[in-house]
Amino acid sequence: MTDGSLVSARLLVFRVGALACAAEVDQVREILPRLPTTRIPGAPPVVAGLVNVRGTLVTVVEGWRALGQPQPGPAAPPPLETSQTQAPDAAGSTIILELGQREESGNGRTLIGFTVDEVLDLLTTGAGSETTLEDRKGLPGVDPTLVRAVGRRNGELFIVLDVAALLGPILTT
Numbered sequence: 001m002t003d004g005s006l007v008s009a010r011l012l013v014f015r016v017g018a019l020a021c022a023a024e025v026d027q028v029r030e031i032l033p034r035l036p037t038t039r040i041p042g043a044p045p046v047v048a049g050l051v052n053v054r055g056t057l058v059t060v061v062e063g064w065r066a067l068g069q070p071q072p073g074p075a076a077p078p079p080l081e082t083s084q085t086q087a088p089d090a091a092g093s094t095i096i097l098e099l100g101q102r103e104e105s106g107n108g109r110t111l112i113g114f115t116v117d118e119v120l121d122l123l124t125t126g127a128g129s130e131t132t133l134e135d136r137k138g139l140p141g142v143d144p145t146l147v148r149a150v151g152r153r154n155g156e157l158f159i160v161l162d163v164a165a166l167l168g169p170i171l172t173t
Helices: 163-171
Strands: 010-014 020-026 028-032 045-052 056-061 092-100 110-116 119-126 132-134 146-153 156-161
Touching: 010 092, 010 110, 028 146, 056 156, 092 119, 092 163, 110 163, 119 146, 146 163
Parallel strands: 020 156, 056 110
Antiparallel strands: 010 020, 010 119, 028 092, 045 056, 092 110, 132 146, 146 156
């Protein structure tokens, strides 16, 4: 593998649609049940809205939109007089991720929510591990600039996301 920083890593593996993905555990603050969001007027469609996580407002990104996957399940029309974009009992999870320090703010790491359909596993890669990582070449249907590596878990492929490349541009819009 060409990216030496991932030779030995701890990864959280999750599913977005039919796509198995992973993020480095160091970037994961917490995993919460899917949270109802408050829509932000004028925000791009990839932004589900805002949630309040113990007094901190966190922008939540729809994982399927960010990764260019098909919309999960049948699309239900939004309720008429509500600011929430989904029912409180929607399936899946919201992963709260930490992005590196933003230059303009200078006040530490930025939190962002990322919706997923299912959290699958916590893996460790490296010497003695059954999980292997490979170069990111040849991934059909996934923008290679968003992928740090390709892994194999129980014989199935998953992609290790470049969280900063995927979510960083969304925060600046």
